[in-house]
Amino acid sequence: MSKKVLIVTGDAVEALEVFYPYYRCLEEGIEAEIAAPKQKKLNTVIHDFEDWDTYTEKRGYGIESHLAFEDVKVEKYDALIIPGGRAPEHIRMHEPLLKIVTHFFETDKPIAIMCHGSLLLTPIADVVKGRKMTAYHACKPEVESMGAEYINEMDYVDKNLISGHAWPDLPAIMREFMKQVKQAPVTS
Known part of the structure; x- marks a missing residue:
């Protein structure tokens, strides 16, 4: 039986942070499913670091979600990926998603969180209280307000929690x- 990874996101997800992990899982023979507020073609965005004081944003490719948050059966998945972009700030308002994410923390399954993905955790701050993680530097106040320690590094591992600063850090995060994921017992 192969491993199965859940990616949770929505419109305005950072394109590289959803496409790279999705195809990386498939490359390894790991089944990956994308869950969103509803099953549909999601709009992605491309953030770039140009000559601005912050990142710029452009429209990206579309990507199909496979199921809605309310249809996710958490026990079928071995790991979780939370991409960044602007999606986390609005999908965190979906109660079924918060239960999904809490499950992965409570069961110590591998969790990868990139960039602004940390914003998704603010309504369920207890799951990261006392943990260490990194995120895009503008998310430092939210990470600290949740009771987690912000680590000023491009990627950081705190047991099952793998966090990264932004899309350029995907190789280290996904490695x-x-x-x-390969070391975790199969749950599906």
């Missing part, structure tokens, strides 16, 4: 994530 550790794949290692943990």
